[in-house]
Amino acid sequence: MERRTFLRTAVVGAGTSVAFGFTLWPEAVGYPARTGPSPYGALQAADANGVLLPKGFTSRVIARSGRVVPGTGFTWHGAPDGGACFADGTGWIYVSNAELGTGAGGASAIRFSATGAVTGAYGILSGTTRNCAGGATPWRTWLSCEETDRGYVFETDPFGVEPAVRHDAMGRFTHEAAACDPDRRVVYLTEDETNGGFYRFVPTTWGDLSSGTLQVLRETGGALSWATVPDPDGSPTRTRRQVAGMKVFNGGEGCYYRNGTCFFTTKGDNRVWAYNAVDNTIAVAYDDNLTGTPPLTGVDNITGTPVGDLYVAEDGGNMEICVITPDDVVAPFARVAGQGSSELCGVAFNPAGDRLYFSSQRGSSGGGITYEVTGPFRGSR
Template sequence: MERRTFLRTAVVGAGAAVAFGGSLWREAFAYPALPGPSPYGPLQPADANGIMLPQGFTSRVIARSGQQVSGTNHTWHNAPDGGACFADGTGWIYVSNAEVGGGGGGVSAVKFSSTGAIVGAYSILSGTNSNCSGGATPWNTWLSCEEVSLGYVYETDPWGVNAAVRRPAMGRFKHEAAAADPDRKVIYMTEDEPDGCFYRFVPTTWGDLSSGTLQVLTESGGVLSWVNVPDPDGSPTATRKQVSTAKKFNGGEGCYYTAGKCYFTTKGDNRVWAYDAVNNTLAIVYDDNVSGAPLTGVDNITSARSGDLFVAEDGGNMEICVITPDDIVAPFLRVTGQSSSELCGVAFNPAGDRLYFSSQRGTTGTSSGGITYEVTGPFRTTA
């Protein structure tokens, strides 16, 4: 069997043919996405910011590492990484992690008016280590994750009013990203290790992350299950090594929950996965070993209102690629002249007509060269 044919039918989980009934089975059968024409059309020549975009889209620089955010007295952090947007009255707030070690990590926020004008910038977390990605909660907090051994999750306030709080019950491991599932009242988390796991945290009370149960996804005889992690503290035995049947993922990166599925990426094998929380099944949405696939170095991920997935590259061609609901993958934008950087922090504003992202090391190739951008244009609202 050819690899492409095999991958097109690669659904992991017990009784997949039974579980994926009707249209859901047809969707799973079409995985993984294959190269095709972008719904936004071909990329145009690079603009003044060095970004190649589809026709009708424009970019602007929001912030640069080591420089004050325009109109504010806040200096933007080095190595900007994961981010998210939060509604703020008629405007919104974009938060961004700092992937800096040695206690230099944290989170900064930029506040926008209803017209998109920058009206404020400030720090909401400092003194932490290698804050890589994270995730937004339904109660409007930002979970910032430390990508270090025995790293913590910090719950932060995008408005900077309430102090950030460390959440040890969510486990100590090399955290990458988090995604809240309000339907099952759990938070999924990825782990950036070659033999990393896929976790979920079940709070004792939804909306309060101070206590709860850490679980890991397991697979035994083709059956997927969630099993409690005996010691979420991760010492002396790492959390990923405490449950023998834990399913391993090669370098977990971004994750995002929408419409009953948690999509997450693994950089070691350049895959995008879909955990179907309704049917407890797992599918490969994208695999760059498929011939001609444009997306390499999968990293942060988000979803548009249309259901399109937007996946940022760590390396590759420095692209953000779109994966459509009808399983086409194509470049949405490409950043030129920054081959020593990575793209991250992809997030839409509440209206869905502005996309934010960062080039972590910018044109200099160093953490002090980070640049955070905004892209505005006619994003699809339906597929």
């Protein structure tokens, strides 16, 4: 029985809220998370940027689509989406994708000093299509994924030195996000299709993604296994239709790996999944059908912190970033007001963990806005 089915039966049958704590899994997340008070307290009134945050937190606008990034000569891209931060000496770099149409996509970067001042901005990928999410690698590159039929994964240089490289071996499908698992030396990949798969790429040499084997998660008689995708090129048969028994996921979105567990989201059913790579099992960490008045809907990009908190951005809902804590609580952390036709994305922490970056892809009038939130995040240095 799929764990989600068991949990739903337990909750409905008992007529009460049943808590499944962390003792069931090595990763510190309760399954499923329940609506509760935020560890940061209630959201305060919207600030001058239209962002509602807990007491002690502040926001600033870093960049706006179509405008020069303040302090630089670089014009910020449209439709900002997935992002990540990279250490850069005493400062850091924030990378952001551009989810724009055929040939207009790509990725850009903003460089920060140790004090958080913007010191530069530049492009790191161009001429691609609908670069939605992606993922950082342990060797400090950014995997930018094309969310289009038979899209590619591009490996880019956040520092703006090396040219981007297309990795055909990672498969051609409607790519969404990527998460590196250095323990098993694989890269997990999500697929944004209603009948999509959950993949992993096993490179021939760890640190070199130019060759390797693409596999997809399969379920047979309740047991999970990884099956090789016969034709990663996906033509004429799409990769999600090549393996019998492939476990189907409804609209794969963000993906984040930590301590033996890969968390990923599916927007079609508003779930956060937890794939336990150690035991090769899967559970539902969050399901909006299993909590009263769910604060988190339209799940999308996801990131986490060393203390075990997960941060999930909404595509839809009420434009919130919600936190899922290690004690089974899901609650709003931030909300952007007056931008109901947009989506939040690109959630990423700087190396010290005291600044959170994200974007509102379309803002209030069609132009994307990239924000920074500063404050006493749990576990920050």
